[in-house]
Amino acid sequence: MPEDNMKTEMIRLLPKLRSFALRLCRNPDQADDLVQTTCERAIRSLDQFDPATRLDSWMFRILQNHYFNSVRDSANRARLFDLAMLDFEESYDGAKAAASSLELQKVRDFIGRLDEDNREVLLKIAVEGQSYKDVAAELGVPIGTVTSRLARARLKLREWLETDDTAPEVPIQSMPGGVL
Structure with missing residues (x-):
């Protein structure tokens, strides 16, 4: 598929991508960010797209992977922050x-x-x-x-x-x- 046709097809997929993102994260702002990041990554990686696959499947996979990675990263950051605060709260007494x-x-x-x-x-x-x-x-x-x-x-x-x-x-x- 020529690059111009791919970009047109990506634009046509935006409502479906947003709907999928909204079902994943249940937050409209975060869904918009997911769709934007997905499009950016897809455009940057056009050379890696296999024409034998479907464009919509490829983009949905990019969006899903990005979402799960961000959820996992947020959970790790929150866990590390909680551990740091626990150590801080237990070990630090300002008056002392x-x-x-x-x-x-x-x-x-x-x-x-x-x-x-x-x-x-x-x-x-x-x-x-x-x-x-x-x-x-x-x-x-x-x-x-x-x-x-x-x-x-x-x-x-x-x-x-x-x-x-x-x-x-x-x-x-x-x-x-x-x-x-």
Whole structure:
């Protein structure tokens, strides 16, 4: 069938295609979209049309396949969205997150007020997970000094947490003589 005759035949099929689409999706707007997409795909794929088959059967198959694919895709998107929302709803508590953020900021402020030597040891061991031996080697001090600095920082942190949640005004100082 020549291409011009095919396009004329496609136009003649539009009411039947729309009726079929409307029966599939039961939504006039969606039916119109299905018919339009079907015509676009058919025109783009004219070179794949087998003249031994019927044009109406070919176009109805294009419409049906497109409809079932879109239904399946929508169901998959909805399922994935529901799963994402379920995870979000179960794992996210806005009030808890805000409180945690404020608490974290308070702890950061407190750590920032520690004496530099004690702060450095606390961060390297408690936050970075380094060993006492590695921290001692990095700082060039004995392991006992690292232990003492960490103990003082932890003690001051514990005292602060047990009080009114305000960081102390006076930072922890090293002992005189510069050993610790």
